[in-house]
Amino acid sequence: MSTLVINELRGLDASGSIAVTAEGGSTTTNLQNGLVKHWVNYDSVNQTTDGSFNQTSLTDVAEGTFTSNYTNYLSGASNKCILSNSWNTRNDGVSNNSGASRGGSMSSQGAVVNSTSSINFQTFYGSTASSNGALEDMSGSYCTTLGDLA
């Protein structure tokens, strides 16, 4: 077994593109495309950012609704993938927020135009057979961006 100790990886043909051989050995995946370019963990109950990368500020828009503003913009507004999740508690894990059966979920806000400078996202509690889900603040609102940087 060999250990590679380096400070920087750079593609030979294109410095910003490195192919990694995938599991089967016959196809490759692009290293740069697979890297996270932004992430944030916002505690909307206590109104603080608990962890982040590539964010200048977070706009607390309304209950369960947020905008994370990028420091290094993306190159395009649509060529991206947003991953999000939430910590389903309002008291830092002492108890569940809305019952384990209802869960917590998130989405990118639908009524906002795609942008290279920010991402809007929302936290919900889920619905049951007899009652609707709704937007709600939680102790952890997680949002991650994959895509190409400007």
Place this chain on the structure above:
Amino acid sequence: MTTTPQFQGTHLFDRLCWAKENLDGVQSDYRVVYEDKIDECAKILVPDPNWMACALQGGILPPVWVYWELKKDEAQPDFKKHTRGYLLHQTEPIEAMTEEEAIEYLIQKDIPEHVWKNWDEGNRPKMVICRKNQLPATREWRNAWRISEELAA
């Protein structure tokens, strides 16, 4: 104190990686409350701790006008992707800011221009800089939060 490398020409993302590795986050106590639509509740801008560390350190972040240029490009009807991203990386980084200057920078970058340029026009201010402890302590009635009428000029 950590010395910032000479970063002009270094990709901004690489600078942020360096900052994450070398600087401790700074949780600002400042919040900017603003109203940009008459039928919506007040929005609250929360400064990012890692970004604030970069702002106070100096030599890392591009000047705010770079973001205005990129926003202008994106506002063009035929915009597909940024072709002037080099402005983020090639423009000389700005020197260290005070926390108050950093908040002004954030206002001009992340709050709509029609709010911060005309914040004091009208019957009451559309934007207020405050301390976190001046916000309601709980999130009760969050969707009804507005800037206080008592702040009217």
